[in-house]
Amino acid sequence: METAFTSLVGVAHPIVQTGMGWVAGPRLVSAAAEAGALGILASATMSVDELRAAVREVRSRTRAPFGVNLRADAGDAAERVGVIVEEGVRVASFALAPSRELIARLKGAGVVVVPSVGARRHAEKVAAWGADAVIVQGGEGGGHTGEVATSVLLPQVVDAVDIPVVAAGGFHDGRGLVAALAYGAAGIAMGTRFLLTSDSTVPDAVKARYLAATVRDVTVTTAVDGLPHRMLRSELVDSLERAGRAGALVRAVRHAAGFRRLSGLSWSRMVRDGLAARHGRELSWSQVLLAANTPMLLRASMVEGRTDLGVMAAGQVAGVIEDLPSCAELVARVMAEAQTALDGLGRLRPPGVPPG
Structure with missing residues (x-):
């Protein structure tokens, strides 16, 4: 299926595997790429040297195109862009x-720039700055998310920009792909659906928690870092929501110390990153620290399998996913379902209108 997005990035299918911290590593990204989707490597939880090594590992596994996801507000964003180039x-x-400068540098090197946005005005801004496409995530999406549903946000963005738009938030099958195309999108992006594959390195016990979840088990909370965060409800989420300010600060310092040891970041750098993550919101110091070290909370679950100590970012689709296919099986299934849906729509005609 060729769309403006597949032509832009050179993949076979209009499907993106999103860059999920601690999840979208070389194994998952290369498997998604080999399946004909655009696999995106998550770099925010890697050092610069680890990013370079991960890129080279993906390239050793596949010759298909892939991408790297960056935090635009990271202090070393320019250095990471250098690795990509x-x-x-x-x-x-x-x-x-x-920034406009980062976009220009990447485009000057022939790199396709695809920011993720959660509002029409953000899409308009990055399009004016030269972005090649945008991924627009509605409120159903996992992790940090907004309040506007994909079915409302997506057509707004499609109408506002003249670049390919990829829809994210609430997608897991071929029917969703066809629905996104009907809205004018050029493809879909899926995070939770790719997390729940056999190619994902997430521990089996954690995957089991996702598979057991119902739609009502996926919640939005601001208790983790002060920003709306969609995740599975867990013991940690409950305790964070119950904790007073003093308890939250103690927990935040402890997690921050652990992330500092892993990342090699200084305390001042972590606080600066936490402040940058506020996005103009008033946060307590515990929330600033948590914003800086939320990766540690994700690592506890996604790497160590400690669902009691970590958070599990999840889109609402976690409540309807029931199996763990390989990336190849998933992508083939989505495309087959999409073709079936398109064939069914093709049979819908007003009375008296001949086929064709």
Whole structure:
């Protein structure tokens, strides 16, 4: 299925595997790419050297195009862009709007720039700055998310910009792909659905928690870092929501210390990153620290399998996913379902109108 997005990035199918911290590593990204989707490597939880090594590992596993996701507000964003350019990565995606300068540098090197946005005005801004496409996530999406449903946000963005739009938030099958195309999108992006594959390195016990979840088990909370965060309800989420300010600060300092040891970041750098993550909101110091080290809370679950100590970011689709296919099986299934849906729509005609 060829769309403006597949032509832009050079993949076979209009499907994106999103850059999920601690989840979208070389194994998952290369498997998604080999399946004909655009796999995106998550770099926010890697050092610069680890990012370069991960890019090279993906390239050793597949010759298909893939991308790298960056935090635009990271202090070393320019250095990470340098790795993308030097290693010849096809696509750079951003969790927040990148600066005009970063976009220009990437485009000058022939890299396709695809920021993720959660509002029409953000899409208009990055399009004016030269972004090649946008991923627009509605409120159903996992992780940090907004309040507007994909079915409302997506057509707004499609009408506002003249670049390919990829729809995210609430997608897991071929029917969703056809619905997104009907709204004018050029593809879909899926996070939770790719997390729940056999190619994902997330521990089996954690995957089991996702598979057991109902739609009502997926919640939005601000208790983790002060920003709306969609995740599975867990013991930790409950305790964070119950904790007083003093308890939250103690927990935040402890997690921050752990992330500092892993990342090699200084305390001042972590606080600066936490402040940058506020996005103009008033946060307590515990929330600032948590914003800086939320990756540790994700690592506890996604890497160590400690669902009692970590958070599990999840889109609402976690409540309807029931199996763990390989990426190849998933992508083939989505495309087959999409074709079935399109064939069914093709049979819908007003009375008296001949086929064709």
